[in-house]
Structures are given as C-alpha cells and as structure tokens.
Amino acid sequence: MRLPQDTLISSDKISRYLLVPQPKGDKSRFLSQAGYNAANAHQLVHDIRDQILPGDAAVTENTIYGQFFEIACPLTGPNGRTLDVKTIWMKEHLSGRTKFITLIPHKRTRR
Numbered sequence: 001m002r003l004p005q006d007t008l009i010s011s012d013k014i015s016r017y018l019l020v021p022q023p024k025g026d027k028s029r030f031l032s033q034a035g036y037n038a039a040n041a042h043q044l045v046h047d048i049r050d051q052i053l054p055g056d057a058a059v060t061e062n063t064i065y066g067q068f069f070e071i072a073c074p075l076t077g078p079n080g081r082t083l084d085v086k087t088i089w090m091k092e093h094l095s096g097r098t099k100f101i102t103l104i105p106h107k108r109t110r111r
Contacts, residue, residue, distance in 0.1 A: 002054065002056070004098055007089065011045055013100060014041045027105075031103075036078065043077075055072075065093065067091045088101040
C-alpha cells in the first residue's frame with residue numbers, strides 16, 4: 001500500500017534528532033555517509049518524501065495510538081551514495097494523520 005502524499009515529515013525530527021549525534025541509537029553518522037548533515041536537513045526531508053514515501057508500506061502493528069507501517073528501500077544522498085534504510089510511519093487513530101516516526105539502517109538478509 002502507499003501512504004498519503006501529505007504525510008507529515010517533521011523538520012524538527014530531522015534536524016534535531018536524526019542529524020544530531022546521540023549517545024544511544026545515533027543515526028547521524030550513518031546518514032552522513034550519504035552526505036546528510038545539519039546544514040542540509042531540508043534535503044533529507046525532501047529525499048524522504050520523494051524517494052521513500054512513494055514506496056510500498058507494510059503494516060507492522062496496531063496500537064492504541066495508531067497503525068504503524070514500515071517502508072524499506074534505498075535512499076540516495078546528496079553525495080550520490082545510496083544507503084539501505086527502513087523508515088517507520090504511523091497513522092494516528094485520533095487525528096487520522098499519517099506521520100514519519102524514524103529512519104534506521106536496514107540490514108537485508110542474504111539468500
């Protein structure tokens with residue numbers, strides 16, 4: 001299934017979390033491999049919307065807060081390097097809005 005084009009991707013989530021070094025669960029170093037950093041956070045928002053959001057979303061769980069989805073696909077950064085990522089999204093039960101939750105490295109299983 002496809003998620004709505006008007007899905008909310010918070011710029012604060014990108015610039016104040018994903019692209020900021022964290023003591024635990026740091027994603028900024030991973031994303032920097034593709035050329036993303038705090039100075040070009042807007043590019044990551046754009047690339048998530050253009051490269052990932054159109055992908056096929058799989059339902060992962062349903063909680064009291066909302067229905068969760070994941071989209072796993074490649075993300076090509078501003079330096080041309082491609083990363084395998086998994087993104088998590090949620091459609092809130094109360095508001096009905098779909099929003100971006102997080103992005104993590106995707107480790108594909110070998111066959």
